[in-house]
Amino acid sequence: MDFSLTKEQQMIKEMVRDFAEKEIAPYAAKWDEEAHFPLHVFRKMGELGLLGLPFPEEYGGAGGDTISYAIAVEEIGRACGGTGLSYAAAVSLGASPIYYFGTEEQKQTWLVPMAKGETLGAFGLTEPNAGSDAGGTRTTAVLDGDEYVINGEKCWITNAQYARQVIVTAVTGKDARGKNIITALIVPTDSLGFTIRSNYDKMGVRASNTCELVFENVRVPKENVLGDPQKGFNQFLYTLDGGRISIAALAVGIAQAAFEKALQYAKERIQFGQPISKFQAIQFKLADMAMEIELARNMVYKAAWLKDQGKSFTKEASFAKLFASEMGFRVCNQAIQIHGGYGYMKEYGVERHLRDIKLMEIGEGTSEIQRLVIARQLGC
Ligand SMILES: Cc1cc2nc3c(=O)[nH]c(=O)nc-3n(C[C@H](O)[C@H](O)[C@H](O)COP(=O)(O)OP(=O)(O)OC[C@H]3O[C@@H](n4cnc5c(N)ncnc54)[C@H](O)[C@@H]3O)c2cc1C
Known part of the structure; x- marks a missing residue:
């Protein structure tokens, strides 16, 4: 139970987790193998109101806040990094700029069908x-x-x-x-x-x-x-600030998936007569992974909360994106390490998380650019 979440946010988390575990996770390895874009899943996400989650109802949205949206990205990313990326891009990059900067007519023409999940934008x-x-x-x-x-x-x-x-x-x-x-x-x-x-x-x-x-x-x-x-330049900078919250949330979701697999495997794998989770070396890895994921998630929530409060969130969005993506890479790498040779095999599904999470350090501003953004915010 996430005690810090509101009742609505908790409900969204449970609803999206349930959906992602049934409709996305079982197929993620196949879509990865075949480089298949699951359009039908986007139709279903539209029916659930997920593609319009952070937009007001008057524009076909669900009237949710940015924290709820970040939770949805995390849960979809936990099931499939690629689907999570397309979901985050559809909302943060395809639809949000029209909501932020569009005329009323543009919102009716382009945003409403996207928010209802009838169309996608890029x-x-x-x-x-x-x-x-x-x-x-x-x-x-x-x-x-x-x-x-x-x-x-x-x-x-x-x-x-x-x-x-x-x-x-x-x-x-x-x-x-x-x-x-x-x-x-x-x-x-x-x-x-x-x-x-x-x-x-x-x-x-x-x-x-x-x-x-x-x-x-x-x-x-x-x-x-x-x-x-x-x-247009300032507009896309603002758009990317918002998008970075979703990329950070996606990194948290992918890292969470890798962590859960590693924890389960560590409890099951017997070496030297006991589960490897009994070795302090493995315990310390799992402890660090759990702690870092929790820290990154809190950074995502803080940046999202600032955005919802109408406060400046540029620095915090970069903090969250930079930390979550680099943390996620460390976590996915350690998840493979805990699986040993099995982690190197596609069958165990952890190598996919490492391949997926690498993009989080590149897309919507590389790690180097996040450090530049933060330094500028510090007045350097
Ligand atoms: C799968 C995927 C999906 C994407 N989706 C979209 C999308 O929907 N829309 C879109 O517009 N773009 C998209 N992108 C592009 C992405 O945002 C860019 O790849 C990213 O911004 C980096 O640009 P670049 O690849 O040209 O790298 P470059 O800018 O060429 O950077 C190369 C290296 O130099 C470093 N570097 C560059 N400038 C500096 C500097 N001033 N100081 C220090 N280091 C620096 C970078 O950090 C990086 O390590 C996507 C990319 C991928 C791979």
């Missing part, structure tokens, strides 16, 4: 030559009459192949200091000249859909600009 920021340095975006959007004409490419965009629209960042001009002005545009995936390919062979999170996007004279009406056309 967020395309990263390019082959602009990753951490998103200011170096090369994709352009040029105003021609009442339409923007988009040219360029994006890489590693989650869920794009199954999305109805992608929020795309593009350079629309230069400011007084000669820096790129970056604007966010809502681009329907069936637009002429918009190609989406999913040919990547990934190390982990293989149930997640990851795409390359190519724009060749793609035209969108200027009404599809999201938020302030001059402030």
Whole structure:
């Protein structure tokens, strides 16, 4: 029992855990093996209100708070890292920017169907030559009459192949200091000249859909600009702050799964006439794993709580993302160590967690970028 959770948050935890254990966990190894995106699970998550969890009911959401959403990500991630990543990306990157910055009309057109789980959305920021340095975006959007004409490419965009629209960042001009002005545009995936390919062979999170996007004279009406056309850069920074809470929650969920397998295995595996859990070396590993997971979870809840209170949460979201992802990597690695040679075998399912969790140190700002963000918040 998590005494710190409200009744509603506890109910969500139980509901999502039950769903994930029945509908996701039994198939996670197969989806990983086949790099299969479980679209049907997203339909079911939509019916349960999970895809609109943190959005108000007036926009088709469930009116939950960010802590509830983080709990849902953790529980889905505990069952399958790839499904967890696609869930987190659908809510934090596909839908949230429209909720934060969209006009009423954009919310009705794009957010409501996503929140109801009828459609999925994606967020395309990263390019082959602009990753951490998103200011170096090369994709352009040029105003021609009442339409923007988009040219360029994006890489590693989650869920794009199954999305109805992608929020795309593009350079629309230069400011007084000669820096790129970056604007966010809502681009329907069936637009002429918009190609989406999913040919990547990934190390982990293989149930997640990851795409390359190519724009060749793609035209969108200027009404599809999201938020302030001059402030696309600041908008995605805010979006990523929120997204980092979900990546941290996902890392906690994956680490929790690896820890539970290691604990169970340690109690069952007999060496030198006793379960290996009786060896202090193994006990200390398990103790550290349990403690670090709990600490990371509390960091996630704190960042989520600050966001819900309307307070600044940039530093705490980076704290949580950085600590949870690096902690998760340590935990998954130790979980394999506790399994010995069996941990190295796919059959035991712990190696998948290590492959999945590695992405948490890279996506939505690498560990190095999180340290930069934190240092800036400290006034360095
Ligand atoms: C499976 C997957 C899904 C993804 N989903 C999405 C998505 O939905 N949408 C999206 O827009 N992007 C997505 N990404 C992209 C992801 O956000 C980027 O990979 C990430 O931001 C890092 O960019 P990069 O890979 O170009 O690395 P680079 O920026 O090239 O970094 C390479 C290395 O240099 C380090 N480095 C870079 N700059 C600095 C610096 N100033 N100081 C110190 N070290 C530095 C980095 O930390 C890293 O270790 C996804 C990526 C993957 C793999």
